[in-house]
Structure formats: C-alpha cells, structure tokens
Amino acid sequence: MQGIKIINLLPEGGGVCDYKGLDIDKFVPGSQIYPPNERTCYVITNQDSIPDNKDIIVITTDKYEEARQKYVVNPERVPTLEEQQKQIDSLQTTVLGIMEQIAGGAAK
Numbered sequence: 001m002q003g004i005k006i007i008n009l010l011p012e013g014g015g016v017c018d019y020k021g022l023d024i025d026k027f028v029p030g031s032q033i034y035p036p037n038e039r040t041c042y043v044i045t046n047q048d049s050i051p052d053n054k055d056i057i058v059i060t061t062d063k064y065e066e067a068r069q070k071y072v073v074n075p076e077r078v079p080t081l082e083e084q085q086k087q088i089d090s091l092q093t094t095v096l097g098i099m100e101q102i103a104g105g106a107a108k
Helices: 061-073 081-103
Strands: 002-006 041-045 056-059
Touching: 002 061, 041 061
Parallel strands: none
Antiparallel strands: 002 041, 002 056
C-alpha cells in the first residue's frame, strides 16, 4: 500500500475526474480525500506500479495522515451566511469610523 496525491484531478472549470492511469479498483475503499475547492485527491492504493505522470505524487503515510486530519477529522468550517454578514457589517462600521476620523466627522 502506498499514499498518492493526484493533482489536476479535474479540468479547470470542472468536468470528469482524471485519475491519470491509476487503477481505481486498487484504491483502499474509503481512503479517498477530496479537499474542497481544490482539484486534488489523496488516496491509499494497493497498485504496485504507479504510472509515470507529473500529476501523481507518491506521498508518505504521514503526509496522507496530515491530509486526513485536515480535511476529514478536523475540517475547516465555512462560516454561515449569517456569520459572514456580521463580519461584513462589522467591517463597514469600522471603515465608516475611520472615514469619520479622516474627514473630521463628516463621513456618514
């Protein structure tokens, strides 16, 4: 078994996954990690001969585990729309305050 990182898994703009000649039937079931908003896949495979492709990177078990921790075990939570709006409102208030200080209290 070995860890693999596949980059450029999807064409820019989306489309069909290109596993670069890897035999997906040799993937350890459930080991695939697809990071959000990336065109990358991490996987453990039982395939003996890995195709020579610049988009296939053999990784250590530690690197695979780092990806699993980051994207599966403790994924970064995307703020809700309500939380994002609160951040925007807070930033707008801050910017208006700075503009008032610069303009001598004239900005509204």
